[in-house]
Amino acid sequence: MNTPQEPRVSRKQDVLVDVKHLKKHYPIEKSLFGRTTKVLKAVDDVSFQIVRGETFGLVGESGCGKSTTGRSIIRLHEVTSGEILYDGNDLAHMSERELLPFRKRMQAIFQDPYSSLNPGMTVMQLISEPLEIHGYSNRAERKEIVLQLLSKVGLKSEHAERFPHEFSGGQRQRISIARSLAAKPEFVLCDEPISALDVSVQAQVINMLEDLQGELGLTYLFIAHDLSMVRHISNRIGVMYLGKLVEIAPSDELYTHPGHPYTKALLSAIPIPNPRLVTSRRNLLQGDLASPLEETTGCKFRSRCPFAVGRCAEVEPEMREVSPGHFVACHLND
Incomplete structure (x- = not known):
């Protein structure tokens, strides 16, 4: 059996952003005495790295926590726990005064420009x-x-x-x-910057972002739900489900050899121009989406996974490296 591993890049690469066990929880209910009795785990123990000069894509369904992750990294949100190492400096629990020198180095592009x-x-x-x-x-x-x-x-x-x-x-x-x-800036959070635009304009904006990256040496965290566009711009991609990363891989590797059932379902939903191939490749998810408010054991995806077994309800899968640079959190890869 493989041992759990952190999704780390090669030591030779210059890591600009290193996220370690990041958590962002929102209190939902409190008792009569002010004690928090229920929390929403928007980001639940997320770890990944972004190499200087690369584009790291973050994908998943709406509500999976990808935007909260990005905004927590640049400290638009307070962090519940974990580390956010930016060029070796932990931003996670800095005061606003301590963050001021880093604000200039980190900027954001949001979904709705208006x-x-x-x-x-x-x-x-x-x-x-x-x-x-x-x-x-x-x-x-x-x-x-x-x-x-x-x-x-x-x-x-x-x-x-x-x-x-x-x-x-x-x-x-x-x-x-x-x-x-x-x-x-050195680092730019692109928080679904093309989802509100027409398809023809999306391609223009993506190409412009790539040109600016090459000219100015920028590093991007690119958040989107359009997997076809994410593949075009990203060097590596992370897939999120209910606040957790379930897969990280180089862009081409993720699209040609997806390792997690959720990733496979997302890829099968990408529109293709040939209608005859749609039914043969469509992988619709069954079952109910687990509530992010409930404490669950095991794999959060098991209620929708066609391959779930008894162990999936008992043990939460850990990230394991299935090929160089390709990490998957699924018992199928044990």
Whole structure:
């Protein structure tokens, strides 16, 4: 029998983000005396690493905890327990004052570009605001940087004096990307940045993100539920289910040799252009989704897994390396 292993990358690789046993729990119910009696385990003991310069994809169904994981890493959420090592510094329990030097190095692109942009500010004001916060006091210098960023994301200088409502969804997301790059970050959380866009615009934004990564040496955590797009942009991919990582693998390896039944079901749901092949490859999940509020033993996926056995209800599967760099948490791989 294999022994449990942490999903670690090669020691030769330069790790920028190292997440160890991250937990984020939300209290749901409290007793009469203020004691927490029920919690929602949005992120439950998650560990992975992101190498400098790579794109790590994080996928799963809505509500699986992937966005909470990403926002916890950049400390938009308080962390229940665990470590978040950013370039060797543990951010997990830093105060806001201690986090300030790292805020400039970590930025985010969110799902809905309209709700993340202040409608009362012009594009010039929106993009220059991070520059003011992080010490660019020269107005002429800020304007020059904003115009350069607009050019990088495919917008024109005359767009700088317009307001967010004057742009299309794709253009607004380009403004959000320019804003996130204003402070010259190293690490960017891409929290479903294309899910609110048309399919044709999605490809343009993905290609632009790849170009910017190559030009600026960025590191991405790319969160999405569209597995076809995640494969295109990601070097490695993690699959989440009810707050836990169930599989981590290089992108091509995950798509050609998925090791977890949940991963196989997700991949089978990707639309394909040939309708004759749909029924033969579709792997619909059966059973009921376990409640994230209930304390469960064993594998959380067992209620929907066609291969579940008695052991799945008794022992929680641990991450095991089934091939170089490919980790799976499933008893089928024991």
